[in-house]
Amino acid sequence: MKLRITGFSIVLEKRSLLLVGILGSIIIIFGITTPRFLTYPMFRVITSQCAEIGLMGLGMGLAWMLNGVDLSVNDAANLSALTAALTLRHLSSEVSAAELLLSYMVAMATGLACGTLNGILIGYLDVPPILATLGGMTLYRGISIAVTKGKAVSGLPVIVTHVGRGVIWAIPVPFLIFVVIYILMYLLLNYTSFGFKARMVGVNPRASYFSGINYRKVIMFVYMISGLLSSIAGIIIMGRTRSVAYEYGTQVYVVFTLLIVNLAGISAGQYGVTAAVLATITLQVLSSGFYTRFMTLQGGPFFNNFLWGLFLVMVLIFSQLLKHIKIKL
Amino acid sequence: MFFRTRRYFGKHEVILALVILTISIAIGLVNPAFLSVATIFEILRGSIPLSLMGLGILPVLLLGEVDISFVGIAAMTSLVSHAILTKIGYASGLWGYAVIALPLGAIVALLVGFISSFFRLPIFAVSLGFWLMLYGFNLFFISPEMRFDLPQGLVGFYSNFLVKVRDPVVGETGLHIGVLYVLTAAIIMWFLLRYTVIGRGFYILGGNRDVALRTGYSSVKLACVAMAINGTLAALAGIFHCAYRRFFDPILFRGSELQVIAAAVIGGVSITGGKGSVVGVLLGVLFVQVITRGLIYLGIEPTWQQFVIGCLLITFFFITSPRLRLLGGRLIPVFYERRKK
Numbered sequence: 001m002k003l004r005i006t007g008f009s010i011v012l013e014k015r016s017l018l019l020v021g022i023l024g025s026i027i028i029i030f031g032i033t034t035p036r037f038l039t040y041p042m043f044r045v046i047t048s049q050c051a052e053i054g055l056m057g058l059g060m061g062l063a064w065m066l067n068g069v070d071l072s073v074n075d076a077a078n079l080s081a082l083t084a085a086l087t088l089r090h091l092s093s094e095v096s097a098a099e100l101l102l103s104y105m106v107a108m109a110t111g112l113a114c115g116t117l118n119g120i121l122i123g124y125l126d127v128p129p130i131l132a133t134l135g136g137m138t139l140y141r142g143i144s145i146a147v148t149k150g151k152a153v154s155g156l157p158v159i160v161t162h163v164g165r166g167v168i169w170a171i172p173v174p175f176l177i178f179v180v181i182y183i184l185m186y187l188l189l190n191y192t193s194f195g196f197k198a199r200m201v202g203v204n205p206r207a208s209y210f211s212g213i214n215y216r217k218v219i220m221f222v223y224m225i226s227g228l229l230s231s232i233a234g235i236i237i238m239g240r241t242r243s244v245a246y247e248y249g250t251q252v253y254v255v256f257t258l259l260i261v262n263l264a265g266i267s268a269g270q271y272g273v274t275a276a277v278l279a280t281i282t283l284q285v286l287s288s289g290f291y292t293r294f295m296t297l298q299g300g301p302f303f304n305n306f307l308w309g310l311f312l313v314m315v316l317i318f319s320q321l322l323k324h325i326k327i328k329l
Numbered sequence: 330m331f332f333r334t335r336r337y338f339g340k341h342e343v344i345l346a347l348v349i350l351t352i353s354i355a356i357g358l359v360n361p362a363f364l365s366v367a368t369i370f371e372i373l374r375g376s377i378p379l380s381l382m383g384l385g386i387l388p389v390l391l392l393g394e395v396d397i398s399f400v401g402i403a404a405m406t407s408l409v410s411h412a413i414l415t416k417i418g419y420a421s422g423l424w425g426y427a428v429i430a431l432p433l434g435a436i437v438a439l440l441v442g443f444i445s446s447f448f449r450l451p452i453f454a455v456s457l458g459f460w461l462m463l464y465g466f467n468l469f470f471i472s473p474e475m476r477f478d479l480p481q482g483l484v485g486f487y488s489n490f491l492v493k494v495r496d497p498v499v500g501e502t503g504l505h506i507g508v509l510y511v512l513t514a515a516i517i518m519w520f521l522l523r524y525t526v527i528g529r530g531f532y533i534l535g536g537n538r539d540v541a542l543r544t545g546y547s548s549v550k551l552a553c554v555a556m557a558i559n560g561t562l563a564a565l566a567g568i569f570h571c572a573y574r575r576f577f578d579p580i581l582f583r584g585s586e587l588q589v590i591a592a593a594v595i596g597g598v599s600i601t602g603g604k605g606s607v608v609g610v611l612l613g614v615l616f617v618q619v620i621t622r623g624l625i626y627l628g629i630e631p632t633w634q635q636f637v638i639g640c641l642l643i644t645f646f647f648i649t650s651p652r653l654r655l656l657g658g659r660l661i662p663v664f665y666e667r668r669k670k
Contacts, residue, residue, distance in 0.1 A: 071587060121643070125650035128600050134591050135642035142636025149632050251584035255397070255460060262454045302473060306465025312458035313444065320448045 015265035018319065019278040026282065030289040037289060044172055046281070046288045048165070048240070051174035052077075054280035055233035056253060057260035058185055058273070059226035064261045065202045065271040066219055068122060068129030070226045072137035074253040076114035077234030079140040080107040081244045084235060085153045088160070095157045108231045114140055115227020119220030144246035152245035156238065164239020174236045178277070181232065186273045188225075198222055203269030259283065259312055265319065283308060341597035342609045349616050356623040363626040367496030370504050376618040377507040377573075378566040382582075382589045383596075383610040384514050385562030388522075388555035389452065390593055391531040393538070393602025394445075397586040398456035401463030402437050402560050403567030404581035406430035408471050410568065411577045415478055422482035423572055430564040437463070438560020439553050446552035460586075467579040476577040486572045507569055511611075514562060519607045527554055535602025592617045 031038045056073040063070035084107035091099045114136065121132035166173040189195035200208040201215045208215050238244055260283065264275035287304040357364035382399060389396045410429035419425050441459050445452040490503025522528035530551050534541040542548060571577045590600075596613025598605030620641060624634050647653065 117643070121646055121650075124652065125647065126652040127646045127650055128594065130587070130600060131591060131594055131642075132646060134587055135639060135646055137639075138635055138642055139639025142633070142639040146633050146636045251580075255457065258457055259461065262457060302465055302468035304465070305461045306469055309458040309461030309463075309465060312461070313455060316450050316454055316458070317444070317448050320450060 014272075015319065016272050016275040016278055018322075019264070019275055019282060022315070023278060023282045023285065026285055026289070030285070030293075034289060034293050037292065040170070042288065042292070044167070046284050047175035048172035049174075049288070050280050050284035051172075051178040052233045052236045052240070053253065053256050053260070053284075054178050054277065055181060055229045055236070057257040057264075057280055058181065058276055059229035059233075060254075060257040061261045061264065061266045061271055061273075061276050062198075062222050062226045062229075063129060063133070064266050065198065065269060066129075066222055067202060067268050068219075069133060069258075070118065070223065070230075071130065071133040071254055072114060072118060072140055073226065073230045073233070073257060074249045075137045075140040075144070075246075076111055076227050076230040077237060078244065078246055078248055079114065079144050079234070080110040080231035081234035081238040082144050082147065082153065082246075083107055083110040084238060085156055085244045086147070088157055089153075095159050097159070100157075100159055104235055107235050108228055111227040111229075111231020111234070112224055113227070114230070115224035116220065118227065119223035122223060123216040123219030141246055141250075148244075148246060150246070152243050154243040156242050156244075158242075160239045161242055162239070164236055164242070166239075174240065177232065177236065181229065182273060182277050189271055189273060194218070194221065199269045199271070201269075202271075256283075256308075259308060263312055263315055283311075286311060342606060342612055345596060345609070345612045345616060349612065349619055352623065353619055356619075356626055360626045360628070363623065365496055367494050367502050368622070368626075370492075370494060370502050372615070372618050372622055373508050374502075374505040375622065376614045377505065377511055378570040378582075379589060379592060379614045379617070380511045380611055381514060381562045381566035381569070383593050383614050384511075384518050384607065385559040385566070386589055386593060387518065387598060387605060387607065387610050388528075388531045389559050390590070390598045390600065391522075391535045391602055391605050392452075392551060392555055393535040394452040394552070394555075395590065395600070396441070396452050396456040396556065396559060397590075398441050398459035398463065399438070399559050399563035399589075400582035400584075400586045401460045401467075402434045403563040403570075404579060404583065405437070405463045405467050406434040406564040407567035407571045407581060408467050408476070408577055408579055409433065411476060411571070412471055414480065415476075420481040422480075423486065423568060425480075425482075426568040426572070427565065430568050431561050434560035434564025434567075435557045436560070438556040438563070441560075442552040442554075442556030443549070445556075446549040452552065452556070464580060464583060472579055475579070477575065479572070479575055483572050483575075487575065507573070510565065510569065514565075515607050515611060518558075522607065527551065531555060532603055535599075535604075537603070588617065 027038075036042065056077060059073050060070050084103040087103040087106045088095060088099070091103075117139075118133055118136045121127040121136070122129050125132075163173055163177075168176060187195075189198065197208065197213045197215075197218050198221075200211070200213060201218045205215045208218075234244075237248060241248070260276055260279045263279035263283070264272055266272065266276065286307060290304050290307055353364065362368065382403070385399060386396060407426070407430055410426045410433070413429060414425055437459070441455050442452065444450070445455045488501075488503075489506045491506055491509070493501065493503040495501050520528075522531065527550075530541065530546045533544070534546055534548060534551050538548075567581055571581065592613040593605070593610050594600055594613070595616055596605070596609035596611070598609055598613075620638060621634075624637055629637055
């Protein structure tokens with residue numbers, strides 16, 4: 001994507017700016033048509049819910065950038081949350097902040113382990129990413145089911161909800177975590193040598209090999225980061241629901257992350273982190289906005305799935321059409 | 330004759346068939362009940378919907394594309410045809426459903442294929458949108474609940490056997506008529522892929538896109554035909570599955586799209602296109618079925634089954650990894666580049 005500095009072209013060519021425009025328009029339209037939309041409670045609902053899917057989306061985007069997928073994001077998240085929950089169970093009933101952090105470390109270690117397995121299969125053993133992450137997904141889910149005997153782990157200490165439902169400076173903690181991760185990812189992908197190598201591997205693995213990049217190691221690290229992001233998403237889910245269930249988000253969350261990835265225009269070597277974050281927020285705004293609008297209608301919550309699908313197809317067609325329009329100012 | 334066998338033994342499908350055979354025998358040694366005629370019939374019956382969907386996704390995969398909307402199409406067409414038929418008081422069998430669902434499935438899938446190819450979008454992205462729309466449509470516009478009101482003609486569909494068998498473990502079972510649907514679809518697909526221009530076109534477009542386009546193949550037409558086949562077979566799988574289970578589910582097959590693709594890839598269909606066969610797809614589905622059912626016969630608890638399947642898959646990938654074979658099966662050198670050349 002070239003950034004041409006001729007007026008409107010920037011908006012038309014850079015997906016993140018396009019999404020800013022779309023998001024702005026949606027907020028304005030909702031603000032006018034739906035009562036109580038531009039209020040603090042609405043802001044809080046939207047921001048607190050978009051973190052978990054957003055983090056998984058960032059992870060999936062990393063895999064997508066390397067011409068792969070990470071179907072195991074959701075199950076890795078649940079497994080990581082499970083390890084955290086089990087750690088908490090083994091500690092005293094009055095859990096201190098340090099012990100909570102310990103459980104989070106355990107969760108992140110689990111996420112890294114999940115990502116490492118994926119990375120080894122895909123990076124070093126040349127297994128197709130779809131199959132490798134499908135196997136990983138089945139394995140992680142299998143471990144969760146086997147350990148919990150199929151039951152959800154509930155009744156976790158109240159202290160976990162500080163992360164899931166807490167608010168700092170009027171902003172929900174999950175969203176703050178999301179923003180911090182966004183900044184870190186942006187710096188990682190755009191200002192570090194690793195990020196540069198990752199992009200190069202995505203564009204052309206063979207050329208990157210001839211350029212001296214250890215593309216297998218890069219692929220493995222990318223999937224490890226994806227696993228880490230999934231574990232953080234799992235921590236947030238655990239904090240929000242105060243429980244851990246192996247089936248949380250299954251069937252749908254992976255598709256939602258793919259939705260974010262495609263909406264953000266992520267492709268081989270191209271990863272607009274800002275676009276991914278904006279896509280997440282836009283989807284959440286759409287979802288929450290229509291939920292409040294159609295709450296009175298029967299089956300209202302399901303309408304947003306339909307809407308997301310329609311929205312994706314529209315944006316895809318629209319962005320393709322935009323490529324053929326050149327505006328000279 | 331001798332050289333022919335050498336070529337055959339290296340083929341993916343043959344290796345897979347041997348693997349399935351070996352695993353079946355191994356399970357049969359542990360639990361002899363696994364190798365009974367009844368079990369074979371049960372496995373065949375269980376693999377009907379997956380086989381139909383696998384055959385449907387085959388042309389799309391051959392093109393090098395991935396589609397996940399077919400599960401949504403199956404759910405939507407089965408539910409919509411059911412809603413319409415119950416409203417007009419329909420009382421006969423599966424034909425009524427087929428008349429509505431199959432063309433509807435073909436049209437929706439065609440729409441996906443057309444939008445993708447016309448706007449030069451990957452089918453995957455558009456199918457993603459449709460996946461969401463179809464399930465959202467089902468849940469919001471039709472019915473968020475499962476429908477158990479089957480017409481009179483569909484009662485007893487689940488025991489519609491061609492050959493009946495009585496078995497001490499499983500009870501009365503048999504070769505279900507659905508196997509005929511699969512066989513018909515498989516034969517038609519095989520003929521299409523081997524002896525028609527469009528069928529071979531799938532292989533060419535997926536194998537080498539530039540050559541195909543310059544030879545004169547239309548990517549729009551091929552995508553539309555592939556998707557139409559996909560939609561039709563998915564719809565058939567949908568109405569069959571609902572008729573068999575005796576209820577219509579708005580979220581039918583949701584989450585199973587990846588399993589179908591995985592079964593096809595295990596069966597030798599290349600995810601990048603250009604390679605694959607009908608036999609491969611069917612064997613891939615059979616492989617998944619044998620393993621899933623075999624675990625039950627091995628007495629593994631339900632809560633451990635996913636874990637075992639996951640471990641088996643990972644081990645399978647380890648063993649069949651092309652790179653591991655290249656390095657002569659030595660594990661440590663996997664992490665180092667070959668210096669000598």
